[in-house]
Amino acid sequence: MKLIRKIVFPFVPVYYLITRLRNILYDKGLKTSTSYDFPVICVGNLSVGGTGKTPMIEYLINLLKDDYLVATLSRGYKRKTEGFQLGDEQSIVETLGDEPFQFYNKFGSDILVAVDADRRNGIKQLQALDKVPEVILLDDAYQHRKVKAGFNILLSAYNNLYTKDWVLPTGNLREPRSGATRANVIVITKCPDDLSEVRKQHIIKAIKPESHQEVFFSSIDYDxxxxxxxxxxxxxxxxxxxxxxxxxxxxxxxxxxxxxxxxxxxxxxxxxxxxxxxxxxxxxxxxxxxxxxxxxxxxxxxxxxxxxxxxxPIKIKIDRPEVFDKLVKDFVQA
The missing domain is CATH 3.40.1010 (Cobalt-precorrin-4 Transmethylase; domain 1)
Incomplete structure (x- = not known):
């Protein structure tokens, strides 16, 4: 696999330019991105592979569900249905996909669970329901630029930091590292429990966060x-x-x-x-x-x-949880 990735290295500049140009067109308003007058929070990553999006979505659900009607909106990867689907008592893993089905099984009627590859259409369908959600959590939609979330949470795994990675096909990045500037919050996930402050500062220095960004570190808490x-x-x-x-x-x-x-x-x-x-x-x-x-x-x-x-089961533990929680709640309340 490593040999193949080295062989395809000449294609990296092509992929980089295509994804970079796409982002520029959205950033300049030359491609349409829809904004909303209600809270839309996006959880995603720059890289392919697991960074802990599901436990982060569940963290946000637990943080908000007692005060707001929360909806999750996912693509529904590998489901056997098409278009918009809303979780209900007849839902199975084939109709929603494994992660949305997990949300529905765990939280039931406390939240709304929806899937739609077209996130813009998914939001439109959720807003047309009799029970209109007050907060929408977008699962794995960081590159879905047709939707402009009000608050972006970018995840990067401790052992596979985006700051050290390349774009596809040689690396694992879906878009250039510069895409991280769209995030309001960057969370380094799957950290060791004994991660030192010195190491944290070293990672923050490599990230070079913008003035509007906060960096947090999280670890996995096993049941x-x-x-x-x-x-x-x-x-x-x-x-x-x-x-x-x-x-x-x-x-x-x-x-x-x-x-x-x-x-x-x-x-x-x-x-x-x-x-x-x-x-x-x-x-x-x-x-x-x-x-x-x-x-x-x-x-x-x-x-x-x-x-x-x-x-x-697993949960995530976030350092400075009171700061993280306040950032999310302040956005929702605003």
Whole structure:
């Protein structure tokens, strides 16, 4: 894979120029970007792969849902439906996609969960509902420039900082690093718990935030328990299991479980993987399965796995949470 990325390096300037020109056209108003007179918050990244968008969306939901009717709007990646879809009691993972389906399962009627690849149309459809949302959270829409969110939260993983990356196809960036200037807040995610202030300042210096930007650091907070469709047990009691992951980067989870001195083997699939019948049959031969909450949304439909399938929930911990929360709430209130 590394060899292929080196071979395609001559295409990097082409991709850079195309994405840079696109951003300039939007920034100059030569391409249309729709603004809104109600709070629209975008959570996204510059790079492909997992930066922790789902736990950040869930953090924002928990922060706002008691005071506002919140809606999430996602693309609904790998769903089997088209156009605008609103989560309801008949929704399954195939109609919404795994991450929106996770939002709906976790928060239910407390929020609205919608999917639409055309975010502008999705917002229009949400505003036409009888229950009009007061805040809309855009999931993974940082490059969706047709919508101009009022507040942008940019995520970058600690072990894969955008400041050290290249644009596609050699690197992982969807657009040049200069795109970070559109963010109101930059969050460095998946940080080690013992990250020093010296290291934080080193990263901030590399980011060179604009005067309107705040930089925060977050880490993953793993639940003490694992959950199945029928029961709850402590993570430590679930030993000698098979870890099943279909996420962009499972390294952080694997490292955490090894740090707990648990015995397990690991079946690692691509992000948003749709499991085949043969793969489900293979999983059914394992005595205990542990997976992520997102993967659980896809796997829980299989009766053959129900008695052995568990998931480990996560949350994020943000440094200076009172400052972060105030920035978000002040924007919504304004």
């Amino acid at each position: 003490a328990n694992v959950y199945s469709a029928k029961q709850t047990m402590s993570l430590e009691s679930l030993n000698n299991f098979t870890l099943v992951t279909g996420i962009a980067n499972a390294n952080t989870l694997v490292k955490y479980l090894k740090g707990k001195h648990l015995n397990f083997d690991h079946l690692n699939f691509d992000d948003h993987h749709n499991f085949t019948d043969q793969e489900i049959l293979l999983l059914s031969t394992k005595s205990k399965l542990l997976t992520t909450e997102k993967d659980f949304m896809r796997l829980k439909q299989y009766d053959i796995l129900k008695d052995r399938l568990y998931y480990l």
